[in-house]
Amino acid sequence: MRHFLKETDFSREEIAKIFALARRFKLERGRHEKPLANQTWAMIFAKASTRTRVSFEVGIHELGGNPLFLNTSDIQIGRGETISDTAKVLSRFVQGLIVRTYAQTDLVELAAHSGLPVVNALTNFLHPCQIYADAFTAAERWAGAQGDLLAALKGRKVTFLGDTSFNIANSWILGANLFGMKVSLGGPAGHEPAPEIRALATQMGGAYHFTSDPYEAVAGADIVYTDVWASMGQESEAAERQRRMMPFQVTGKLFAAAKPDALFMHCLPAHAGEEVTAEVLNHPRCVIFDEAGNRLHVQKAILTMLARGQI
Ligand code: CP
Numbered sequence: 001m002r003h004f005l006k007e008t009d010f011s012r013e014e015i016a017k018i019f020a021l022a023r024r025f026k027l028e029r030g031r032h033e034k035p036l037a038n039q040t041w042a043m044i045f046a047k048a049s050t051r052t053r054v055s056f057e058v059g060i061h062e063l064g065g066n067p068l069f070l071n072t073s074d075i076q077i078g079r080g081e082t083i084s085d086t087a088k089v090l091s092r093f094v095q096g097l098i099v100r101t102y103a104q105t106d107l108v109e110l111a112a113h114s115g116l117p118v119v120n121a122l123t124n125f126l127h128p129c130q131i132y133a134d135a136f137t138a139a140e141r142w143a144g145a146q147g148d149l150l151a152a153l154k155g156r157k158v159t160f161l162g163d164t165s166f167n168i169a170n171s172w173i174l175g176a177n178l179f180g181m182k183v184s185l186g187g188p189a190g191h192e193p194a195p196e197i198r199a200l201a202t203q204m205g206g207a208y209h210f211t212s213d214p215y216e217a218v219a220g221a222d223i224v225y226t227d228v229w230a231s232m233g234q235e236s237e238a239a240e241r242q243r244r245m246m247p248f249q250v251t252g253k254l255f256a257a258a259k260p261d262a263l264f265m266h267c268l269p270a271h272a273g274e275e276v277t278a279e280v281l282n283h284p285r286c287v288i289f290d291e292a293g294n295r296l297h298v299q300k301a302i303l304t305m306l307a308r309g310q311i
Pocket residue numbers: 048049050051052053122130267268269
C-alpha cells in the first residue's frame with residue numbers, strides 16, 4: 001500500500017511522472033480519464049483549511065470520485081475514539097484517506113492501520129502536497145510549455161524566511177533536496193530545524209544552510225518563500241513570535257537582494273505587514289495564486305498515482 005506522508009515517499013522518477021500528469025490535467029481541466037470512478041475518499045480534517053479542502057474536493061470529483069469531508073469535531077475522534085479504530089471502520093466504506101492533523105505520528109499510525117492509501121494534507125511536521133505544487137509552479141515558469149519540469153529545478157536555490165522550524169520549512173528541506181535544489185533557511189537564532197528533520201535530511205544525503213542573517217539567506221535565491229509566523233495551534237504565541245521574526249519580514253528591499261528574476265512564494269493564508277509586506281504581495285514576480293491553483297492539478301496527479309499504483 002502506497003502513502004504520501006512525506007516528500008520522499010515518491011522517487012524522482014515518479015515525481016517527474018506526477019509533474020507531467022499534473023501539466024496534462026491542467027490543460028485538459030476535467031476532460032480526462034477518471035481513475036477514482038466509483039471510489040469515495042474521506043477527508044479527515046482537524047484544522048481549518050481553504051485551499052487544501054477545496055482543491056481535494058474538486059480534484060476528487062474531477063477524477064470521477066466522491067469526496068467525503070469529515071471535520072474531526074463532528075466524528076467520534078473528537079470524543080476520544082482512537083485513530084486506529086477509526087481507520088479500521090473507514091476502510092469498510094472508503095478507498096482512501098486525506099488527513100490534516102497535528103502530529104505526523106498520528107498519520108503514520110493511520111497509514112499502518114487503515115489498509116488504505118493515506119495522503120498528508122498538512123501536519124505540524126510537513127505539508128508535502130504544498131511543496132510539490134510550489135515546485136511545479138516554479139518549474140512550469142522555468143521550463144516553459146514543453147520543457148522538462150524536474151530538470152528545470154536542478155541547481156536552483158530556494159530561501160525560506162521566518163518560522164524555520166515548522167511544517168513548510170521542514171517540507172522545503174526534504175523537497176529541495178529531492179528536486180536537486182539548494183535550500184537556505186533564514187530565521188531567529190535558536191530556531192533551527194528540529195533533530196527529526198535533520199535526521200531525515202541526512203538519511204537522504206541532503207543538506208541545508210541555516211543563518212540568522214536574512215540578507216545572507218536570500219543572496220542568489222531563485223525563490224524567496226515565507227509562511228505565517230504563528231501556525232494553526234500556535235495562536236497564543238503570536239506576539240512573541242512576531243517580535244522574534246520581524247527581522248525576517250519579506251520587504252521589497254529584502255526581495256530585491258535575491259536574484260533579479262526571483263519568484264516570491266507563500267503557501268497562504270498570508271498576513272500583510274507581518275511576514276511579508278503588501279508591496280511584495282503585489283509584486284509582478286509574486287506567484288502566490290498560481291501556487292494555490294496548482295494544488296488542484298498536482299494533487300490530482302498524486303491521487304492518480306496512489307489509486308493506480310503507478311502512472
Ligand atoms: N496552503 C494551505 O494549505 O492552505 P489551507 O490551510 O487554506 O488549506
